[in-house]
Amino acid sequence: MTTEDAARDADRREIQRLRELIAHNSDWLWEVDAQGRYTFCSEHSLALLGYPPQEVLGRTPFDFMPPAEAARVGAEFAAIVAERRPFAGLINRNLHADGRIRVLETSGIPLFADDGSLAGYRGIDRDITPLIGSLNPRLVQLEALYAAAPVALGLIDRTGCFVTANRALCQLLNPGSDASLIGLLAADYLPADQLDVTELFTRLLDAERLPAQPLERDGRTYQASVQAVRASDDALIGLTLAITDVTELQRIRRQLAETNAQLERANARLSELAETDHLTALPNRRRFDETLQIETARALREGTPLSLLLIDVDFFKRYNDRYGHQAGDECLRLLARLLREIVQRPTDLPCRFGGEEFAIVLPATGAAAAQQVAERLRHRLHGCAVPHGSSPAGRITVSIGTATLDEQPTVTGPLRLGELAASLVEVADRCLYLAKREGRNQVMAARV
Known part of the structure; x- marks a missing residue:
């Protein structure tokens, strides 16, 4: 036998030895390409999944998992592939050919082509079903949902240790780590100033129903919901923890509250504009009509007098024709300022009635007092010269008509009330007309 033949024989024996090692290994050895398809599969796939290698090759690991589990594990494996890193201890549930669930623990290392691109993964699967007992598909689905839930979920026993903790909770309390929280003290990851687990157990022992607990962590706001876990004899054995990130919700609520406040301010401003005369900034005719109705009803209800002044600028058209509309506007603004100055109480309402006419509503004011207000206004304007x-x-002078509701007639129903308010305006207008007919620059008064 030549040296070359001896070398080939040695290679054959080594290959045979490796095949026997793979065949007799209790773990399942495999390789997948960059798309996750099996390119190599040891004979142990038959024992673990009930499928011989020829039925596995070309398929992906996720083809042998329940749909929910395939989605969960697929997402984890995609993150691993994106980082091109090795992994270990990836627990996954698989459907055996006979319909049973087999739980495997998977580990693998990346394989690279000569150009440095990712060629796939090589790894092993170990059957850990005997370690955790038999599982039915429904339980597997629930566990998969629990593990993949975006809400951070966990269970804490009476010793304060985590019994379960899903992936979201682990990432929240121990970010950047793949380590499990199971068996670890909750207080080491949730300080008492954030969430006092000891106090929560005390309150649950007292059968207190706990509201959602606020939790601030790493600049974000969370809401922790806590529920008691009790044994069949009603003894408290633990608590469930569900932590939801409400940072964006609170931001939206703040924005909504600010938007509502802005809308309220805008509506108030629109309402003010709708009831305000733009030239004089006095309440307009709409506000006058509303206020007169309200004060008429109050006067009847409380048995108090109510007076109304109607004021008209004398020869205002002539003034506009001679001095121009801008001067006319300044004259009206001057009169509006005087009206504001002579009213003494917050309930008194000076208004622009229309054109060069103004009005003052004087609640709880008798005829004599109303005439005093009118004369004071007339003299103030006369003094402005x-x-x-x-x-x-x-x-510039004004003529003023006043009307006072002194006697209290019996009035029922909204129509009669409106008629009474209108009669105040009518009487004041007649008095104003009389003042102008008698030579202007004077006050005429009457009672309703």
């Missing part, structure tokens, strides 16, 4: 060359007085 605003020139008016087209008026016999040589200055």
